[in-house]
Amino acid sequence: MILALALFFVVMASVTVGIFVLRIWWLPEQVSAHGGAIDQQLILTLTIAGIVFFLAQVALSYVLWRFRARGDKRASYWHENSTLELTWTLATAALFVGLGVLGNRVWANYLFSQEVPDVTTVEVTGQQFAWNIRYPGVDNTFGRTDPALINDAQANYLGLDSKDKASRDDVMTQNIMAVPVNRPIRVILRSKDVTHSFHVPQLRVKQDAVPGMAIRVHFTALRTGEYEIACAELCGMQHYKMRGRLLVMEDADFRTWLKSRIEF
Numbered sequence: 424m425i426l427a428l429a430l431f432f433v434v435m436a437s438v439t440v441g442i443f444v445l446r447i448w449w450l451p452e453q454v455s456a457h458g459g460a461i462d463q464q465l466i467l468t469l470t471i472a473g474i475v476f477f478l479a480q481v482a483l484s485y486v487l488w489r490f491r492a493r494g495d496k497r498a499s500y501w502h503e504n505s506t507l508e509l510t511w512t513l514a515t516a517a518l519f520v521g522l523g524v525l526g527n528r529v530w531a532n533y534l535f536s537q538e539v540p541d542v543t544t545v546e547v548t549g550q551q552f553a554w555n556i557r558y559p560g561v562d563n564t565f566g567r568t569d570p571a572l573i574n575d576a577q578a579n580y581l582g583l584d585s586k587d588k589a590s591r592d593d594v595m596t597q598n599i600m601a602v603p604v605n606r607p608i609r610v611i612l613r614s615k616d617v618t619h620s621f622h623v624p625q626l627r628v629k630q631d632a633v634p635g636m637a638i639r640v641h642f643t644a645l646r647t648g649e650y651e652i653a654c655a656e657l658c659g660m661q662h663y664k665m666r667g668r669l670l671v672m673e674d675a676d677f678r679t680w681l682k683s684r685i686e687f
């Protein structure tokens with residue numbers, strides 16, 4: 424009986440680790456400049472955690488079998504082994520801190536990347552239950568907005584002030600965002616109501632949109648195509664409906680797309 428339990432732990436651990444090693448249910452393909460570093464970091468964490476997990480299960484099985492009840496001899500126990508306890512506590516702490524420091528660098532790289540010339544800026548404002556996308560237009564300046572002017576019935580979702588000159592060429596869409604391929608993109612992330620999360624799995628971008636904050640996210644898409652923009656934060660009853668499309672286009676196509684939407 425105890426042998427069956429010990430075997431079960433080993434088999435269970437092997438199957439669990441095997442799912443990751445064989446990449447069954449793996450991540451979607453990666454299409455951004457910074458995404459490779461995130462995947463590497465994730466694989467490093469999974470590898471270390473996988474090895475520790477597997478060894479722990481094997482050790483558990485061994486102890487189950489080695490110290491199983493034999494005859495009517497009662498089990499004995501001891502407690503406290505400072506050397507052992509100190510060793511695993513320090514080893515675990517070193518692993519956690521080390522992975523944290525490495526991961527922090529990867530994360531900061533796309534959140535706080537330096538100003539680059541020729542960046543395409545897009546403002547993304549989450550609301551229940553849609554993504555409002557805005558481009559600054561030819562003047563490269565976002566027009567003034569005022570919460571008092573918000574009028575969803577008239578499609579003024581952001582409260583754009585039409586009296587402001589800079590607002591006239593702003594391009595607004597809902598749930599469709601286009602960006603040029605191989606160009607640095609800066610997203611200014613906002614929210615009108617509750618916390619949402621801007622998530623494009625293939626770009627390895629996921630960032631909360633927090634009311635009252637303008638959070639910047641940087642990425643460069645390396646492949647043209649259509650990708651899903653999901654909301655990754657449960658934001659209300661129709662959260663499941665909150666999705667947009669990201670179109671990564673050739674430079675010229677992007678410019679045509681944008682121009683066709685500017686109204687003077």
Ligand SMILES: [Cu+2]
Nearest residue numbers: 619654658665
């Ligand atoms: Cu949402």
